[in-house]
Amino acid sequence: MELDAKKTAVIFKAFCDENRIRILQLLQGGEKCACMLLEEMHITQPTLSHHMKILCDSGIVTGRKEGKWMHYSISAEGVECAQEYLISLKDIKEENYNE
Amino acid sequence: MELDAKKTAVIFKAFCDENRIRILQLLQGGEKCACMLLEEMHITQPTLSHHMKILCDSGIVTGRKEGKWMHYSISAEGVECAQEYLISLKDIKEENYNE
Protein backbone atom coordinates (compact mmCIF):
# COMPACT_ATOMS: atom_id res chain seq x y z
CA MET A 1 0.00 0.00 0.00
CA GLU A 2 1.47 3.33 -1.09
CA LEU A 3 0.42 6.52 0.62
CA ASP A 4 1.36 10.00 -0.45
CA ALA A 5 3.13 12.34 1.94
CA LYS A 6 0.04 14.40 2.69
CA LYS A 7 -2.09 11.40 3.63
CA THR A 8 0.64 9.95 5.80
CA ALA A 9 0.96 13.26 7.65
CA VAL A 10 -2.82 13.26 8.33
CA ILE A 11 -2.60 9.79 9.89
CA PHE A 12 0.23 10.77 12.22
CA LYS A 13 -1.39 14.07 13.20
CA ALA A 14 -3.18 11.88 15.74
CA PHE A 15 0.00 11.41 17.73
CA CYS A 16 1.76 14.77 17.54
CA ASP A 17 -0.25 16.65 20.17
CA GLU A 18 0.03 16.07 23.89
CA ASN A 19 -3.71 16.28 24.54
CA ARG A 20 -4.49 13.80 21.78
CA ILE A 21 -1.99 11.33 23.25
CA ARG A 22 -3.81 11.68 26.59
CA ILE A 23 -7.14 11.05 24.90
CA LEU A 24 -5.68 7.92 23.28
CA GLN A 25 -4.42 6.81 26.70
CA LEU A 26 -7.96 7.12 28.03
CA LEU A 27 -9.32 5.15 25.07
CA GLN A 28 -6.89 2.35 25.91
CA GLY A 29 -9.29 1.61 28.73
CA GLY A 30 -11.87 0.75 26.06
CA GLU A 31 -14.62 2.66 24.26
CA LYS A 32 -15.57 5.91 25.97
CA CYS A 33 -18.30 8.49 25.68
CA ALA A 34 -17.22 12.04 24.77
CA CYS A 35 -18.70 13.31 28.03
CA MET A 36 -16.46 10.95 29.97
CA LEU A 37 -13.36 12.07 28.06
CA LEU A 38 -14.39 15.64 28.76
CA GLU A 39 -14.46 14.97 32.51
CA GLU A 40 -10.93 13.59 32.50
CA MET A 41 -9.31 16.11 30.19
CA HIS A 42 -8.94 19.68 31.36
CA ILE A 43 -10.21 21.27 28.19
CA THR A 44 -13.53 22.73 27.03
CA GLN A 45 -16.13 20.77 25.10
CA PRO A 46 -15.44 22.45 21.71
CA THR A 47 -11.72 21.78 22.12
CA LEU A 48 -12.40 18.11 22.79
CA SER A 49 -14.67 17.99 19.76
CA HIS A 50 -11.88 19.51 17.65
CA HIS A 51 -9.36 16.90 18.79
CA MET A 52 -11.82 14.05 18.27
CA LYS A 53 -12.30 15.22 14.69
CA ILE A 54 -8.55 15.09 14.05
CA LEU A 55 -8.34 11.65 15.67
CA CYS A 56 -11.22 10.35 13.54
CA ASP A 57 -9.87 11.93 10.34
CA SER A 58 -6.58 10.15 10.99
CA GLY A 59 -8.39 6.82 11.12
CA ILE A 60 -6.85 6.01 14.52
CA VAL A 61 -10.17 6.51 16.31
CA THR A 62 -13.71 5.68 15.29
CA GLY A 63 -16.90 7.23 16.60
CA ARG A 64 -20.25 5.56 17.15
CA LYS A 65 -23.33 7.65 17.70
CA GLU A 66 -25.89 6.35 20.17
CA GLY A 67 -28.71 8.78 20.72
CA LYS A 68 -27.18 12.01 21.94
CA TRP A 69 -23.94 10.33 22.89
CA MET A 70 -20.82 9.78 20.85
CA HIS A 71 -18.75 6.78 21.79
CA TYR A 72 -15.15 6.75 20.70
CA SER A 73 -12.71 3.90 20.50
CA ILE A 74 -9.31 3.08 19.07
CA SER A 75 -9.51 1.59 15.59
CA ALA A 76 -7.26 -1.47 15.28
CA GLU A 77 -7.27 -1.10 11.48
CA GLY A 78 -6.23 2.55 11.75
CA VAL A 79 -3.35 1.70 14.06
CA GLU A 80 -2.30 -1.15 11.76
CA CYS A 81 -2.18 1.25 8.84
CA ALA A 82 0.19 3.49 10.81
CA GLN A 83 2.23 0.42 11.79
CA GLU A 84 2.59 -0.63 8.18
CA TYR A 85 4.06 2.73 7.35
CA LEU A 86 6.64 2.38 10.13
CA ILE A 87 7.52 -1.14 9.00
CA SER A 88 8.10 0.11 5.45
CA LEU A 89 10.31 2.93 6.79
CA LYS A 90 12.86 0.48 8.15
CA ASP A 91 13.00 -1.33 4.86
CA ILE A 92 15.92 0.66 3.44
CA LYS A 93 16.69 0.07 -0.20
CA GLU A 94 20.34 1.07 -0.34
CA GLU A 95 20.87 2.88 -3.59
CA ASN A 96 24.57 2.67 -4.02
CA TYR A 97 25.25 6.32 -4.32
CA ASN A 98 29.00 6.70 -4.06
CA GLU A 99 30.63 9.63 -2.32
CA MET B 1 8.51 1.11 28.45
CA GLU B 2 6.27 3.97 29.56
CA LEU B 3 6.49 7.33 27.85
CA ASP B 4 4.68 10.44 28.92
CA ALA B 5 2.37 12.25 26.54
CA LYS B 6 4.82 15.04 25.79
CA LYS B 7 7.67 12.68 24.85
CA THR B 8 5.39 10.58 22.69
CA ALA B 9 4.23 13.70 20.83
CA VAL B 10 7.88 14.67 20.16
CA ILE B 11 8.57 11.26 18.59
CA PHE B 12 5.59 11.48 16.25
CA LYS B 13 6.30 15.09 15.26
CA ALA B 14 8.61 13.40 12.74
CA PHE B 15 5.63 12.13 10.76
CA CYS B 16 3.05 14.91 10.93
CA ASP B 17 4.53 17.23 8.33
CA GLU B 18 4.42 16.62 4.60
CA ASN B 19 7.98 17.80 3.97
CA ARG B 20 9.38 15.60 6.71
CA ILE B 21 7.61 12.58 5.23
CA ARG B 22 9.25 13.39 1.90
CA ILE B 23 12.65 13.65 3.58
CA LEU B 24 12.04 10.24 5.18
CA GLN B 25 11.12 8.84 1.77
CA LEU B 26 14.47 10.06 0.44
CA LEU B 27 16.28 8.50 3.39
CA GLN B 28 14.64 5.18 2.55
CA GLY B 29 17.15 5.08 -0.27
CA GLY B 30 19.88 4.91 2.40
CA GLU B 31 22.04 7.47 4.18
CA LYS B 32 22.13 10.86 2.46
CA CYS B 33 24.10 14.07 2.79
CA ALA B 34 22.15 17.22 3.70
CA CYS B 35 23.24 18.84 0.46
CA MET B 36 21.70 15.98 -1.50
CA LEU B 37 18.40 16.26 0.41
CA LEU B 38 18.48 19.98 -0.28
CA GLU B 39 18.71 19.35 -4.02
CA GLU B 40 15.65 17.12 -4.03
CA MET B 41 13.43 19.13 -1.71
CA HIS B 42 12.16 22.49 -2.85
CA ILE B 43 13.03 24.37 0.32
CA THR B 44 15.87 26.62 1.50
CA GLN B 45 18.88 25.35 3.41
CA PRO B 46 17.81 26.77 6.81
CA THR B 47 14.35 25.21 6.39
CA LEU B 48 15.91 21.83 5.69
CA SER B 49 18.14 22.27 8.74
CA HIS B 50 15.05 23.01 10.85
CA HIS B 51 13.28 19.85 9.68
CA MET B 52 16.40 17.74 10.22
CA LYS B 53 16.56 18.99 13.79
CA ILE B 54 12.96 17.91 14.43
CA LEU B 55 13.64 14.52 12.80
CA CYS B 56 16.76 14.00 14.93
CA ASP B 57 15.05 15.18 18.13
CA SER B 58 12.33 12.62 17.48
CA GLY B 59 14.94 9.86 17.35
CA ILE B 60 13.68 8.69 13.95
CA VAL B 61 16.76 10.03 12.15
CA THR B 62 20.40 10.16 13.16
CA GLY B 63 23.08 12.46 11.86
CA ARG B 64 26.75 11.73 11.32
CA LYS B 65 29.20 14.55 10.75
CA GLU B 66 32.00 13.97 8.27
CA GLY B 67 34.13 17.02 7.70
CA LYS B 68 31.80 19.78 6.58
CA TRP B 69 29.09 17.34 5.59
CA MET B 70 26.21 15.98 7.62
CA HIS B 71 24.98 12.54 6.66
CA TYR B 72 21.51 11.57 7.76
CA SER B 73 19.88 8.17 7.96
CA ILE B 74 16.80 6.50 9.39
CA SER B 75 17.37 5.10 12.87
CA ALA B 76 15.98 1.58 13.18
CA GLU B 77 15.90 1.95 16.97
CA GLY B 78 13.95 5.20 16.73
CA VAL B 79 11.39 3.66 14.39
CA GLU B 80 11.10 0.63 16.69
CA CYS B 81 10.38 2.92 19.62
CA ALA B 82 7.51 4.47 17.66
CA GLN B 83 6.33 0.98 16.67
CA GLU B 84 6.25 -0.13 20.29
CA TYR B 85 3.96 2.74 21.11
CA LEU B 86 1.56 1.71 18.34
CA ILE B 87 1.62 -1.89 19.49
CA SER B 88 0.74 -0.84 23.02
CA LEU B 89 -2.11 1.30 21.66
CA LYS B 90 -3.95 -1.71 20.31
CA ASP B 91 -3.61 -3.51 23.60
CA ILE B 92 -6.93 -2.34 25.02
CA LYS B 93 -7.54 -3.10 28.68
CA GLU B 94 -11.31 -3.05 28.83
CA GLU B 95 -12.31 -1.43 32.07
CA ASN B 96 -15.88 -2.55 32.52
CA TYR B 97 -17.42 0.81 32.80
CA ASN B 98 -21.16 0.28 32.62
CA GLU B 99 -23.46 2.76 30.95
Next chain:
DNA sequence: TAGATATATTGACATTTTTCTATTTGACGC
Protein backbone atom coordinates in the same frame (compact mmCIF):
# COMPACT_ATOMS: atom_id res chain seq x y z
C1' DT C 1 -44.30 21.11 21.08
C1' DA C 2 -41.09 22.88 24.61
C1' DG C 3 -37.21 22.21 27.47
C1' DA C 4 -33.07 19.84 28.54
C1' DT C 5 -28.84 17.63 27.36
C1' DA C 6 -24.80 16.02 24.32
C1' DT C 7 -22.10 17.24 20.67
C1' DA C 8 -20.70 20.06 16.58
C1' DT C 9 -19.79 24.42 14.42
C1' DT C 10 -18.50 29.32 14.13
C1' DG C 11 -15.57 32.98 14.82
C1' DA C 12 -11.99 35.28 17.42
C1' DC C 13 -7.64 35.22 19.56
C1' DA C 14 -3.15 33.25 21.20
C1' DT C 15 0.39 30.13 20.46
C1' DT C 16 3.13 27.26 17.72
C1' DT C 17 5.10 25.98 13.51
C1' DT C 18 6.93 26.78 9.06
C1' DT C 19 9.43 29.50 6.16
C1' DC C 20 12.45 32.96 4.63
C1' DT C 21 16.81 36.27 4.58
C1' DA C 22 20.89 37.43 6.85
C1' DT C 23 24.53 36.01 9.65
C1' DT C 24 27.52 32.81 12.21
C1' DT C 25 30.07 28.68 13.00
C1' DG C 26 33.02 25.00 11.68
C1' DA C 27 36.03 22.60 8.50
C1' DC C 28 38.81 22.43 4.58
C1' DG C 29 42.66 23.89 1.28
C1' DC C 30 45.80 27.37 -0.08
Next chain:
DNA sequence: GCGTCAAATAGAAAAATGTCAATATATCTA
Protein backbone atom coordinates in the same frame (compact mmCIF):
# COMPACT_ATOMS: atom_id res chain seq x y z
C1' DG D 1 45.77 33.43 8.44
C1' DC D 2 42.39 33.92 4.45
C1' DG D 3 38.85 32.51 1.34
C1' DT D 4 35.48 28.99 0.48
C1' DC D 5 31.95 25.84 1.24
C1' DA D 6 28.38 23.16 4.28
C1' DA D 7 25.46 23.53 7.91
C1' DA D 8 23.47 25.86 12.00
C1' DT D 9 21.47 29.80 14.26
C1' DA D 10 18.96 34.30 14.83
C1' DG D 11 15.23 36.96 13.93
C1' DA D 12 11.07 38.20 11.46
C1' DA D 13 6.91 37.26 8.73
C1' DA D 14 3.34 34.13 7.34
C1' DA D 15 0.63 30.13 7.96
C1' DA D 16 -1.30 26.60 10.67
C1' DT D 17 -3.00 24.92 14.97
C1' DG D 18 -5.06 24.99 19.56
C1' DT D 19 -8.11 27.20 22.51
C1' DC D 20 -12.17 29.46 24.13
C1' DA D 21 -17.09 31.69 24.37
C1' DA D 22 -21.18 31.77 21.88
C1' DT D 23 -24.32 29.50 19.01
C1' DA D 24 -26.38 25.75 16.31
C1' DT D 25 -27.90 21.04 15.71
C1' DA D 26 -29.64 16.69 17.14
C1' DT D 27 -31.96 13.75 20.30
C1' DC D 28 -34.42 12.59 24.19
C1' DT D 29 -38.29 13.35 27.59
C1' DA D 30 -42.20 15.41 29.55
